[in-house]
Amino acid sequence: LVDARGRLMAALPAGGAMIAVRAPEAEVTAELPDGVCLAAVNGPDSVVLSGDARVVQAYAEKWPRPKKLRVSHAFHSHHMDGMLDAFADVVRNLTFSRPEIALPGDVEDPAYWVRQVREPVRFLDTLRTLRSRGIRTFAELGPDAALSAMGPQCVPDAVFVPALRPSGGATEPRDAVTALARLHVRGAAVDWAALLPGARPVDLPTTAFQRERYWLRDSGTGTAPVGSGLTPDGHPLLAGVVDLPDGGRVHTGSLSTASHPWLADHVVAGTPLVPGTALLDLALHAADRAGAGPVDELVLREPLVVPDGHAALLRVHITPPDAAGRRTLTIASRAGDADTDPWTTRAEGTLAAPGAGVPHE
Known part of the structure; x- marks a missing residue:
């Protein structure tokens, strides 16, 4: 059936157009002109026209933003009439x-498949028929999610699950398993034993989930303002770095509980403090960016x-290296809304020369 349908269509003269x-x-x-056929009804306000190229193009321009489909023939139109008799001969045998698996339409009738070549694809009516029979979950088997994108316009209260997404590549196995998981939680009977031989269900904790998220939000990395002369730093607390004429370096950034909410969880005597390990991380990052040795x-x-x-x-300030290659480092801060406040030194230390090791105590 599929082979004969494709072969006979391909043998037809190329030409025509299909426009959504x-x-x-x-x-x-209401006023469909000669040479134009209705090829598909994909949604309440989404149809495809097919037929003679010039007439279809002119008629489609009555509506805003018509989209021409990339096809070899004008399918589901009179351009298919030349293969119907030969296809009917094949289908009869x-x-x-x-x-x-139950399918909508009289798929056991050979004449159905001949009509299907010529008549419109009624995607909207099919989905609404299935929804009227109680179906609320639809799985799309194909190379992308084109039908799943159109489905909600037809039956807004249904869920559409594509087996694959256009990204393809190495994500295809993950896409397929994710689709099975979504269908499973929707009540579909998934044969997990076929997918995961030897696996078995396990009981979840009996305590009800509170549905509260405790994952840390990704604060990303700081961003240096365009035109500031700063080089992006690549650290969550530091926006940029600038090289000084004397060979030193200054890293600058900011922190707050809004941009870094995890800071509010480190409380000492009722006061939220930046952990000392965070300051050490700033020192390690600055040493690495400067090509210095480890934090001595x-x-x-x-x-x-x-x-x-x-x-x-x-502000993280690193001095130029001394004769032995060592550098000093200072970490300071001040309130972001008080330009006149002095900088307060929070930590200071020494960076070893490049290639030097730091003995462990």
């Missing part, structure tokens, strides 16, 4: 059986209180 327009079926078919020593001078309701500005 945003309009209801009744509006489009085939044996049809009742499908194991870091002394925490004064706690950095997490600002309440505003941001704190950060």
Whole structure:
């Protein structure tokens, strides 16, 4: 059936056009001109016209933003008439059986398949018929999610699950398993034993889930303003870095509970403080970006209180290397809404020379 259908269609003279327009079926078919056929009804306001190229193009321009489809022939139009008799001869010699999975339409009737070549594809009516029979979950088997995108316009209260998505490649196995999982939670009978031989269900904890999220939000990395002269730093707390004329470097950034909510969880004596490990991470990052050796020593001078309701500005200053290749490092901060406040040193330390090791105690 499939082979004969494709072979006979391909043998027809090329030409014609198919164009999708945003309009209801009744509006489009009210004054359908000669040479134009209704090829598909994909939604309440989505149809496809097919037929003679110039006439179809002119008629489709009655509606805004018509979209020409990339096809070899004008399918589901009079351009298919030349293969109908030959296709009917093939279909009459085939044996049809009742499908194991129920399908809409009289698919056991050979004449049905001949009509299907010529008549419109009624995607909208088919989905509404299935929905009237109680079906609310639809799985799309194909290379992308084109039908799943159109489905909600036809039956808004249904769920459409594509087996694959256009990204393709290495994500295809994951897409397929994700689709099975979505169908499973929708009540579909998934044969998990066929997919995961030897696997078995396990009981979940009996305590009801509270549906509260505890995952940390990804604050991303700081962003250096365009035209600021800063090079993007690539650290969550630091926006950019600038090289100084003397060979030193200054990293700058900011932090707050709005951009880094995890900071509010580190509380000492009732006061949220930036952890010392966060300052050490700043020192390690700055040392790596400068091509220096490891952090030889870091002394925490004064706690950095997490600002309440505003941001704190950060500055990590690295001096140029001395004769032995060692550098000193200073981490300072001040309130982001007070330009006149002095910078307060929070930590200072020493970076070893490149290639030097730091003994472990």
